[in-house]
Amino acid sequence: SYELTQPPSVSVSPGQTASITCSGDKLGDKYVCWYQQKPGQSPVLVIYQDSKRPSGIPERISGSNSGNTATLTISGTQAMDEADYYCQAWDSSTGVVFGGGTKLTVL
Amino acid sequence: EVQLVESGGGVMRPGGSLRLSCAASGFTFDDYGMSWVRQAPGKGLEWVSGINWNGGSTGYADSVKGRFTISRDNAKNSLYLQMNSLRAEDTALYYCARDLTQDIVGAMGDWGQGTLVTVSS
Numbered sequence: 722s723y724e725l726t727q728p729p730s731v732s733v734s735p736g737q738t739a740s741i742t743c744s745g746d747k748l749g750d751k752y753v754c755w756y757q758q759k760p761g762q763s764p765v766l767v768i769y770q771d772s773k774r775p776s777g778i779p780e781r782i783s784g785s786n787s788g789n790t791a792t793l794t795i796s797g798t799q800a801m802d803e804a805d806y807y808c809q810a811w812d813s814s815t816g817v818v819f820g821g822g823t824k825l826t827v828l
Numbered sequence: 829e830v831q832l833v834e835s836g837g838g839v840m841r842p843g844g845s846l847r848l849s850c851a852a853s854g855f856t857f858d859d860y861g862m863s864w865v866r867q868a869p870g871k872g873l874e875w876v877s878g879i880n881w882n883g884g885s886t887g888y889a890d891s892v893k894g895r896f897t898i899s900r901d902n903a904k905n906s907l908y909l910q911m912n913s914l915r916a917e918d919t920a921l922y923y924c925a926r927d928l929t930q931d932i933v934g935a936m937g938d939w940g941q942g943t944l945v946t947v948s949s
Binding site for chain 1: 865
Protein backbone atom coordinates (compact mmCIF):
# COMPACT_ATOMS: atom_id res chain seq x y z
CA SER A 722 0.00 0.00 0.00
CA TYR A 723 1.08 3.57 -0.64
CA GLU A 724 2.59 5.52 2.26
CA LEU A 725 3.36 9.17 2.98
CA THR A 726 6.05 10.10 5.50
CA GLN A 727 6.21 13.37 7.45
CA PRO A 728 8.55 14.50 10.23
CA PRO A 729 6.76 14.28 13.59
CA SER A 730 7.64 17.83 14.55
CA VAL A 731 9.03 21.08 13.17
CA SER A 732 9.93 24.17 15.17
CA VAL A 733 10.17 27.73 13.89
CA SER A 734 10.69 31.18 15.36
CA PRO A 735 7.99 33.81 14.82
CA GLY A 736 8.47 35.64 11.55
CA GLN A 737 10.66 32.93 10.08
CA THR A 738 9.84 30.41 7.34
CA ALA A 739 8.63 26.92 8.24
CA SER A 740 8.93 24.02 5.82
CA ILE A 741 7.14 20.72 6.33
CA THR A 742 7.98 17.84 4.03
CA CYS A 743 5.96 14.86 2.88
CA SER A 744 7.66 11.96 1.15
CA GLY A 745 6.29 9.14 -0.96
CA ASP A 746 7.29 7.04 -3.93
CA LYS A 747 6.97 9.15 -7.11
CA LEU A 748 4.85 11.60 -5.15
CA GLY A 749 5.48 14.25 -7.79
CA ASP A 750 3.27 12.25 -10.15
CA LYS A 751 0.31 12.67 -7.81
CA TYR A 752 -1.65 15.67 -6.57
CA VAL A 753 -0.94 16.52 -2.94
CA CYS A 754 -3.02 18.53 -0.54
CA TRP A 755 -2.38 19.77 2.98
CA TYR A 756 -4.60 20.18 6.02
CA GLN A 757 -4.15 22.25 9.15
CA GLN A 758 -5.68 21.00 12.38
CA LYS A 759 -5.68 22.95 15.62
CA PRO A 760 -6.42 21.29 18.97
CA GLY A 761 -10.08 20.38 19.36
CA GLN A 762 -10.95 21.49 15.84
CA SER A 763 -11.72 19.77 12.54
CA PRO A 764 -9.08 19.80 9.81
CA VAL A 765 -8.96 22.70 7.37
CA LEU A 766 -7.76 22.36 3.77
CA VAL A 767 -4.93 24.85 3.20
CA ILE A 768 -3.40 23.59 -0.07
CA TYR A 769 -4.81 21.40 -2.87
CA GLN A 770 -3.45 20.24 -6.23
CA ASP A 771 0.09 20.72 -4.89
CA SER A 772 0.04 24.52 -4.70
CA LYS A 773 -3.47 25.97 -4.91
CA ARG A 774 -4.97 27.81 -1.96
CA PRO A 775 -8.68 27.65 -1.08
CA SER A 776 -10.33 31.00 -0.55
CA GLY A 777 -9.46 32.53 2.79
CA ILE A 778 -6.06 30.88 3.09
CA PRO A 779 -3.30 33.54 3.30
CA GLU A 780 -0.69 33.84 0.55
CA ARG A 781 2.10 33.16 3.02
CA ILE A 782 1.05 29.51 2.95
CA SER A 783 2.31 27.76 -0.18
CA GLY A 784 2.99 24.29 -1.48
CA SER A 785 5.18 22.50 -3.99
CA ASN A 786 5.61 18.93 -5.17
CA SER A 787 8.39 17.32 -7.19
CA GLY A 788 10.15 13.99 -7.35
CA ASN A 789 9.42 12.09 -4.16
CA THR A 790 8.77 15.08 -1.90
CA ALA A 791 6.02 17.62 -1.39
CA THR A 792 6.66 20.67 0.77
CA LEU A 793 4.35 22.98 2.68
CA THR A 794 5.95 26.36 3.29
CA ILE A 795 4.69 28.96 5.73
CA SER A 796 6.38 32.34 5.40
CA GLY A 797 6.40 34.90 8.18
CA THR A 798 5.15 32.25 10.60
CA GLN A 799 2.77 33.50 13.28
CA ALA A 800 1.64 32.05 16.58
CA MET A 801 -1.72 31.27 14.98
CA ASP A 802 0.03 28.87 12.58
CA GLU A 803 0.90 26.51 15.42
CA ALA A 804 -1.01 23.34 14.59
CA ASP A 805 -0.76 19.82 13.24
CA TYR A 806 -0.32 19.59 9.48
CA TYR A 807 -1.21 16.56 7.36
CA CYS A 808 -0.32 15.89 3.76
CA GLN A 809 -2.63 13.75 1.65
CA ALA A 810 -2.59 12.17 -1.78
CA TRP A 811 -4.65 9.71 -3.77
CA ASP A 812 -3.26 6.42 -4.97
CA SER A 813 -5.03 4.25 -7.53
CA SER A 814 -4.59 1.06 -5.48
CA THR A 815 -4.72 2.40 -1.92
CA GLY A 816 -7.21 5.23 -2.26
CA VAL A 817 -6.89 8.36 -0.16
CA VAL A 818 -3.69 8.37 1.89
CA PHE A 819 -2.71 10.69 4.73
CA GLY A 820 0.73 11.32 6.09
CA GLY A 821 1.30 10.77 9.79
CA GLY A 822 1.14 14.48 10.57
CA THR A 823 3.65 17.12 11.67
CA LYS A 824 3.30 19.23 14.78
CA LEU A 825 4.42 22.77 14.02
CA THR A 826 5.65 24.65 17.06
CA VAL A 827 6.18 28.38 16.92
CA LEU A 828 8.78 29.13 19.58
CA GLU B 829 -22.89 28.08 4.28
CA VAL B 830 -21.77 24.47 3.97
CA GLN B 831 -22.78 22.34 6.92
CA LEU B 832 -21.96 18.70 7.59
CA VAL B 833 -23.48 17.27 10.75
CA GLU B 834 -22.52 13.77 11.82
CA SER B 835 -24.58 11.60 14.15
CA GLY B 836 -24.91 8.03 15.29
CA GLY B 837 -21.76 7.62 17.34
CA GLY B 838 -21.75 5.94 20.72
CA VAL B 839 -20.30 3.17 22.85
CA MET B 840 -20.44 -0.32 21.41
CA ARG B 841 -19.15 -3.75 22.40
CA PRO B 842 -16.62 -5.49 20.14
CA GLY B 843 -18.42 -7.32 17.39
CA GLY B 844 -21.33 -4.91 17.40
CA SER B 845 -22.73 -2.71 14.64
CA LEU B 846 -23.33 0.99 14.30
CA ARG B 847 -24.62 3.26 11.56
CA LEU B 848 -23.24 6.76 11.20
CA SER B 849 -25.09 9.49 9.35
CA CYS B 850 -23.98 12.82 7.93
CA ALA B 851 -26.59 15.45 7.10
CA ALA B 852 -25.39 17.91 4.46
CA SER B 853 -26.72 21.38 3.70
CA GLY B 854 -25.65 24.60 2.04
CA PHE B 855 -24.52 23.03 -1.24
CA THR B 856 -25.76 20.76 -4.04
CA PHE B 857 -25.05 17.41 -2.39
CA ASP B 858 -25.05 15.28 -5.53
CA ASP B 859 -22.34 17.40 -7.15
CA TYR B 860 -19.65 16.13 -4.80
CA GLY B 861 -17.81 13.05 -3.69
CA MET B 862 -17.87 12.41 0.05
CA SER B 863 -15.63 10.61 2.51
CA TRP B 864 -15.45 9.38 6.08
CA VAL B 865 -12.18 10.11 7.87
CA ARG B 866 -11.41 9.02 11.41
CA GLN B 867 -9.01 10.10 14.10
CA ALA B 868 -8.21 7.89 17.06
CA PRO B 869 -7.58 9.75 20.33
CA GLY B 870 -4.24 11.55 20.11
CA LYS B 871 -3.49 10.07 16.69
CA GLY B 872 -3.45 11.24 13.08
CA LEU B 873 -6.06 11.26 10.35
CA GLU B 874 -7.05 8.01 8.65
CA TRP B 875 -9.25 7.85 5.57
CA VAL B 876 -11.94 5.23 6.09
CA SER B 877 -14.11 5.27 2.99
CA GLY B 878 -15.28 7.43 0.12
CA ILE B 879 -18.09 7.53 -2.41
CA ASN B 880 -18.46 9.45 -5.64
CA TRP B 881 -21.30 11.79 -6.49
CA ASN B 882 -23.84 9.18 -7.60
CA GLY B 883 -22.74 6.26 -5.46
CA GLY B 884 -21.39 4.38 -8.46
CA SER B 885 -17.85 4.24 -7.13
CA THR B 886 -16.74 3.53 -3.58
CA GLY B 887 -13.42 2.95 -1.85
CA TYR B 888 -12.33 1.59 1.52
CA ALA B 889 -9.22 1.50 3.65
CA ASP B 890 -7.83 -2.00 4.04
CA SER B 891 -8.47 -1.76 7.78
CA VAL B 892 -12.25 -1.63 7.28
CA LYS B 893 -12.76 -3.45 3.98
CA GLY B 894 -15.43 -6.11 4.29
CA ARG B 895 -16.74 -4.68 7.59
CA PHE B 896 -17.84 -1.14 6.73
CA THR B 897 -20.18 0.00 3.95
CA ILE B 898 -20.54 3.55 2.72
CA SER B 899 -23.69 4.80 1.03
CA ARG B 900 -25.49 8.02 0.21
CA ASP B 901 -29.04 9.17 -0.37
CA ASN B 902 -28.92 12.21 -2.63
CA ALA B 903 -32.65 12.81 -2.21
CA LYS B 904 -32.08 13.22 1.52
CA ASN B 905 -28.70 15.00 1.26
CA SER B 906 -27.23 12.35 3.51
CA LEU B 907 -24.13 10.19 3.76
CA TYR B 908 -23.97 6.98 5.76
CA LEU B 909 -21.42 4.53 7.13
CA GLN B 910 -22.61 1.10 8.21
CA MET B 911 -20.04 -0.31 10.61
CA ASN B 912 -20.15 -4.05 11.39
CA SER B 913 -17.88 -6.36 13.37
CA LEU B 914 -16.54 -3.43 15.34
CA ARG B 915 -13.13 -3.73 16.96
CA ALA B 916 -11.40 -1.79 19.72
CA GLU B 917 -9.14 -0.23 17.10
CA ASP B 918 -12.18 1.36 15.43
CA THR B 919 -12.47 3.71 18.40
CA ALA B 920 -12.13 7.20 16.97
CA LEU B 921 -13.78 10.48 16.09
CA TYR B 922 -15.41 9.97 12.70
CA TYR B 923 -15.55 12.97 10.37
CA CYS B 924 -17.72 13.42 7.31
CA ALA B 925 -15.92 15.41 4.61
CA ARG B 926 -16.80 16.85 1.21
CA ASP B 927 -14.42 16.43 -1.72
CA LEU B 928 -13.71 19.36 -4.03
CA THR B 929 -14.80 17.23 -7.00
CA GLN B 930 -17.47 14.72 -7.96
CA ASP B 931 -15.06 11.86 -7.33
CA ILE B 932 -13.04 10.41 -4.45
CA VAL B 933 -9.62 11.93 -4.95
CA GLY B 934 -9.18 13.57 -1.60
CA ALA B 935 -8.85 17.35 -1.34
CA MET B 936 -11.61 17.59 1.22
CA GLY B 937 -12.68 21.17 1.39
CA ASP B 938 -15.31 20.92 4.12
CA TRP B 939 -15.48 18.84 7.28
CA GLY B 940 -18.05 18.20 9.96
CA GLN B 941 -17.36 18.31 13.68
CA GLY B 942 -17.25 14.55 13.99
CA THR B 943 -19.08 11.87 15.93
CA LEU B 944 -17.29 9.74 18.51
CA VAL B 945 -17.32 5.97 18.29
CA THR B 946 -16.01 4.00 21.24
CA VAL B 947 -15.65 0.23 21.04
CA SER B 948 -15.04 -1.31 24.42
CA SER B 949 -16.05 -4.36 26.40
